Amino acid sequence: MLKQGKAIKKIPGGKLVRVDASHSPGRIESVKITGDFFLDPADLIVEIEDSLRGAKLPLEKAQAAAQLQSLLDAQSATLIGFAPADLVDILEEALQ
Amino acid sequence: MKYRMIPFRYFSAAMNMAIDETLMEGIRAGGAPVIRFYGWEPSAVSIGYFQGLEYEVNREACRRGGVDVVRRITGGGAVFHDRDGEITYSILGPLSEFPADVIESYRLICGHLIDAFAMLGIEAAFQPINDVTVDEKKISGNAQARKRGVFLQHGTILYRVSVETMFTLLTVSEEKVSDKLIRSVKKRVTSLTDVKPVAFEELAAALERAFSQGREVELGDYTEEELTRARQLAAEKYSTEAWIAMR
Numbered sequence: 001m002l003k004q005g006k007a008i009k010k011i012p013g014g015k016l017v018r019v020d021a022s023h024s025p026g027r028i029e030s031v032k033i034t035g036d037f038f039l040d041p042a043d044l045i046v047e048i049e050d051s052l053r054g055a056k057l058p059l060e061k062a063q064a065a066a067q068l069q070s071l072l073d074a075q076s077a078t079l080i081g082f083a084p085a086d087l088v089d090i091l092e093e094a095l096q
Numbered sequence: 097m098k099y100r101m102i103p104f105r106y107f108s109a110a111m112n113m114a115i116d117e118t119l120m121e122g123i124r125a126g127g128a129p130v131i132r133f134y135g136w137e138p139s140a141v142s143i144g145y146f147q148g149l150e151y152e153v154n155r156e157a158c159r160r161g162g163v164d165v166v167r168r169i170t171g172g173g174a175v176f177h178d179r180d181g182e183i184t185y186s187i188l189g190p191l192s193e194f195p196a197d198v199i200e201s202y203r204l205i206c207g208h209l210i211d212a213f214a215m216l217g218i219e220a221a222f223q224p225i226n227d228v229t230v231d232e233k234k235i236s237g238n239a240q241a242r243k244r245g246v247f248l249q250h251g252t253i254l255y256r257v258s259v260e261t262m263f264t265l266l267t268v269s270e271e272k273v274s275d276k277l278i279r280s281v282k283k284r285v286t287s288l289t290d291v292k293p294v295a296f297e298e299l300a301a302a303l304e305r306a307f308s309q310g311r312e313v314e315l316g317d318y319t320e321e322e323l324t325r326a327r328q329l330a331a332e333k334y335s336t337e338a339w340i341a342m343r
Contacts, residue, residue: 015225016173018151034148034343038171038198038225040242042145078198078242080225081171 002029007093015081021094028055031091037081044077052091059095064088097193100316101308102132104183104300109140109166112184114329117169118322119188120246129189131307133300136177136184140164141265144172144239149341157264167340168250170239172226175252176262181287183300186250187307194247202226202238205249209236212253212306216294226251233286253303254287255296 001024008018015037022029031052039045051071055064068084071077107115112134119130139161143152145168152174158165163176177184187205195201206222213220213230220236223229228236238251259281288294307313318326333339 018148020148032148032343034146034151036144036171036173037146038239039146042169042171042241045146080198 001025005094005096007090009086009090009093011082011086014086017082017087017090019087019090019094021091023057023095026057028052028057028059028095033087035081037079039080040078041075044071044075047071048087057095059088059092061085061088061092064091097129097189098312098314099129099131099189101304101313102130102316102318103304104133104135106135106137106179108138108330109136109142109164109177110330110334111326112136113142113166113168113334114326115318115322116186116188116248116250117329117333118326119186120243120248121325122322123188123190123246124244129187129193131185131187131313133183133185133303135179135182136164137179138162138164139179139181140166140177141174142166142168142177143174145169145241146171146343147174148343152267154265154267161261161265163265165340166334167342168239169243170241170248170250172237172239174266175237176265177252178256178258178261180296181256181258182252182254183296183303184250184252185303185307186248188246188248191242191245191247194249198240199224201240201247201249206236206238206251208306208309209238209251209253209303211309212299212302215302215305216288216292216298218288218291228253230286230291233284235286235288235291253299254285255299256289257285257287259285 002022004022006020010016017035020032031049065084065088203222206228209228210220220228220230226238227234236253240249
């Protein structure tokens with residue numbers, strides 16, 4: 001049974017991030033990240049969303065944040081407006 | 097490097113975004129950097145690359161008002177580009193022309209806007225990450241993208257603003273647009289004519305002068321080839337539902 005949720009947060013000194021997520025028991029099924037942040041290269045947002053799909057629940061937050069950071073590092077990406085840990089917090093809230 | 101500066105001219109939303117991409121292609125192929133000023137005809141809403149269309153735009157209200165909607169290649173927020181209410185600029189060049197640090201590059205280019213306001217006798221300030229403010233109210237929003245060796249920053253300078261119209265077109269975090277909300281935004285957003293009676297042409301001239309300072313600049317225009325390529329991109333990309341509603 002799929003459950004859908006969303007969470008929105010304006011990061012202090014940063015940007016607004018919205019996460020729409022769905023999950024089945026024990027597993028993330030889909031993640032969509034939207035907002036007025038900046039990410040270069042832009043296409044990386046899809047990879048980030050894909051990387052979160054299939055993650056086991058309950059979410060290992062530190063591990064998920066580290067994984068996101070290594071995705072950014074691998075492409076020398078610039079992310080402005082939120083940090084990987086912020087995204088994981090918002091994702092967790094969306095999954096509640 | 098010598099910049100080609102293209103004076104203010106109106107285009108549709110899709111064309112404006114397509115021209116930026118066309119100019120990026122040209123620079124990637126070795127062309128000179130470009131500074132261009134433009135308006136939006138008809139008026140339009142642009143949303144940031146990562147924004148969810150349905151969360152940001154009241155499309156029915158846009159349709160009713162004859163207002164175009166387009167997605168930018170840059171991040172940032174939703175902007176209402178009133179045909180008579182603002183001037184937009186783009187500056188494009190090879191990455192090597194601009195600071196590698198994102199905030200520093202915003203600071204540099206927003207500095208031109210601050211210089212332009214100073215020429216008009218108005219004190220403005222850079223407000224990181226990407227805004228310019230007057231009396232702590234936002235008067236300019238800016239956004240940039242770096243794609244395969246080419247830098248683009250575009251931004252809008254508010255000349256005259258109707259917060260009420262803006263809110264019929266934009267959706268604000270699912271809250272109902274209340275008088276209270278409009279009042280609070282009026283406290284945070286301003287426009288040139290709210291600060292000082294300045295003619296549109298004076299603003300355009302000040303911006304041209306400010307962007308020319310410390311740069312080698314030559315007045316120019318779009319080439320026919322560029323406009324043809326831009327029309328193609330406007331039709332095949334920027335005006336398609338696949339692009340506008342991508343997220």
